[in-house]
Amino acid sequence: MQLNKEKADFLQKAIEEWQSQELLSDEQAVQLKQSITVRKFDWKQVTVYAFIIAVACAVLSIIVLLADKPLRALIEKFTQITDFGISSILTIFTGLIFWYTKRRFEKHPDTPFSNSSFLLFGAFLSLAMISYWAKTLQVFQHNYAFIFLLSAIIYAGLAVYFNSQTIWVLGILMLALAFGTFTGSSEEQFLGLNFPMRFIPFSLLILSLLMILKKNERLKSFYRIHYITGLLLFYVALWLVTIFGNYSSYERWLEVKQLQFLLWDGVLFAVAATGMYFGLKLNDFILGNSSLVFFILNLVTRYFEYFWHPLHKSIFFMILAFIFWFIGSRAEKLWNLKFLEEK
Numbered sequence: 641m642q643l644n645k646e647k648a649d650f651l652q653k654a655i656e657e658w659q660s661q662e663l664l665s666d667e668q669a670v671q672l673k674q675s676i677t678v679r680k681f682d683w684k685q686v687t688v689y690a691f692i693i694a695v696a697c698a699v700l701s702i703i704v705l706l707a708d709k710p711l712r713a714l715i716e717k718f719t720q721i722t723d724f725g726i727s728s729i730l731t732i733f734t735g736l737i738f739w740y741t742k743r744r745f746e747k748h749p750d751t752p753f754s755n756s757s758f759l760l761f762g763a764f765l766s767l768a769m770i771s772y773w774a775k776t777l778q779v780f781q782h783n784y785a786f787i788f789l790l791s792a793i794i795y796a797g798l799a800v801y802f803n804s805q806t807i808w809v810l811g812i813l814m815l816a817l818a819f820g821t822f823t824g825s826s827e828e829q830f831l832g833l834n835f836p837m838r839f840i841p842f843s844l845l846i847l848s849l850l851m852i853l854k855k856n857e858r859l860k861s862f863y864r865i866h867y868i869t870g871l872l873l874f875y876v877a878l879w880l881v882t883i884f885g886n887y888s889s890y891e892r893w894l895e896v897k898q899l900q901f902l903l904w905d906g907v908l909f910a911v912a913a914t915g916m917y918f919g920l921k922l923n924d925f926i927l928g929n930s931s932l933v934f935f936i937l938n939l940v941t942r943y944f945e946y947f948w949h950p951l952h953k954s955i956f957f958m959i960l961a962f963i964f965w966f967i968g969s970r971a972e973k974l975w976n977l978k979f980l981e982e983k
Contacts (some may be wrong), residue, residue: 678847689704723776737762738798745802758808763807764797767791767814785822786790788814804864812846836880843874867926875934878908882938908938939963 652673659669716765741758748755774787794809798804819842824835831838847870852860882904912935919928943960 663916667894685965723772727772727776730772734762734765735768737765756804758805759798760810761808762797763810766794766798769792783821785818788818788821791820799862803861805862808862809865810868812866812873815846816842816873823851832886834884834886836877836884837886838875839877840881843870843877844872847869865924867887868930871926875912875930878911879934879937879941882908883941905938905942909935913939915981 655669655673658664659666718933738759741755741762744755744758770787770790771784774784778911792811792814794813795807799808799811816839820835820839823838847867850863850867850870853863853866882901885901912931915927915931916935919926919931920923940960940963943963
């Protein structure tokens with residue numbers, strides 16, 4: 641059994657623990673240890689990063705090509721391709737990519753990363769296709785919210801069809817872009833809420849969909865990633881509110897003292913502490929860890945806001961080091977206490 645060094649060390653310690661508790665005999669422990677080999681280089685991570693970079697570069701290449709007016713004009717001059725022609729070509733290429741991706745999923749199930757890279761490329765290509773059709777048909781030119789909304793619907797369908805969690809997250813992000821574009825189309829605040837503030841109810845709406853995902857057999861596999869994405873949207877929005885409040889004007893925000901945002905600081909602390917409590921109590925790893933991250937982020941943000949200028953930088957970082965040590969030691973004790981209770 642080949643494992644990376646971290647997993648191999650963990651398994652070695654687990655075997656030794658089972659041996660000390662007499663759950664394994666000495667002979668069995670030796671046999672299990674001998675079956676573990678440390679992988680010298682983790683090619684899996686390299687594969688993932690390589691495919692991510694490849695897809696990103698391919699998408700960037702298309703975006704630059706479509707955005708570069710002189711280059712596009714030169715291509716159109718020699719090829720006489722109209723917007724309708726470009727839209728049609730993008731549609732054909734998108735269809736071919738998805739057809740090829742489907743075949744790869746069926747014939748090469750042992751190469752999930754390369755399969756997903758084709759799927760991801762097809763997803764981005766479909767966004768370019770939708771954008772160009774909107775330009776060709778001269779619809780949604782002044783508000784791109786409907787383009788993002790249509791992309792979100794297509795991504796949701798693709799995610800279910802290919803059972804891709806990555807495309808599901810892209811669908812949620814497209815839905816967030818559609819919401820942000822639609823509500824930000826006017827210069828005034830939307831229902832009296834600035835951008836960070838209005839994404840709090842939006843993220844809660846996203847989290848409310850978890851009940852549907854949990855009950856639907858075809859959507860159950862997206863529950864975890866949907867939960868993580870929804871929580872991150874919620875906590876990021878709430879964290880930004882602690883910084884900007886409900887101000888949309890940068891000039892007005894500069895005139896306001898940060899002390900006026902103390903209420904929102906307290907709200908984030910209270911929500912994060914509640915999330916940590918229930919995460920620990922219910923063994924909800926996602927809720928507990930997300931809440932802990934943003935509790936610490938809120939603490940560090942407030943520390944920088946209120947003490948960066950008054951304190952000498954040496955004392956500033958010394959106190960910061962103590963804060964992180966204190967948080968780490970408390971978290972370690974809570975974790976060990978929870979572990980002992982489970983045992």
